[in-house]
Amino acid sequence: MDSSAVAKKASKARGAKAAGKKLPATAKRGAAAGKGGRAAARKAGSSAARKPVLLSGGNPQIAKADGDAPVQAYLAALPGWKREVGQRLDALIARNVPGVRKAVRWNSPFYGIEGQGWFVGLHAFSKAIKVTFFKGTSLRPVPPGGTGKDGRWIDVHEDDLDEAQLAAWVKQAAAIPGWGNV
The missing domain is CATH 3.90.1150.200 (Aspartate Aminotransferase, domain 1)
Incomplete structure (x- = not known):
């Protein structure tokens, strides 16, 4: 799943949760994967390939x-x-x-x-x-x-x-x- 699809699922899940609606299991997994998926992608990238942060x-x-x-x-x-x-x-x-x-x-x-x-x-x-x-x-x-x-x-x-x-x-x-x- 690409990052924009994960972000949309996570946003939809947050909106539904705020409205008090129950979420289908796939929406919950998509939202969770969006958070963990991005962190895992950051960890997986080598430090040499990433641009340094400019202060x-x-x-x-x-x-x-x-x-x-x-x-x-x-x-x-x-x-x-x-x-x-x-x-x-x-x-x-x-x-x-x-x-x-x-x-x-x-x-x-x-x-x-x-x-x-x-x-x-x-x-x-x-x-x-x-x-x-x-x-x-x-x-x-x-x-x-x-x-x-x-x-x-x-x-x-x-x-x-x-x-x-x-x-x-x-x-x-x-x-x-x-x-x-x-």
Whole structure:
């Protein structure tokens, strides 16, 4: 039975039930199958075949995981211009920090050095990709965003990726102890 037929049966069953009418057994089974059938279909689909959920600002919902694959899944799921900019940022980090460790934490790619911690993370918002340096107050010049004790960030928009400045910050950030455990 296709999904529209199941939905019609379920709707008819709900309407009849609300009116206090008895339902034939087939209508009850159809309504029940509609609920369980959709859930079973969702469970049966592989996670790789499903599109990631986009959270506010177009930030992809990607499960917490270590390695390059979840970071690449995050980047591939970014909408519009953010995909290209995110991929350029990822390549810039990998090019400037040989052996960088990658992971997705809190729906954001994180980059770090084993034994030193995470030094930078990316996060998509409606109008920009935020590049957060976890020990940004130690960088020269200090990135413009943020007022916290250590962290600083820069918002990268569609047409203002300053690769030279970001590369300098990435190299500096990777050379100092970062945040958390990698």
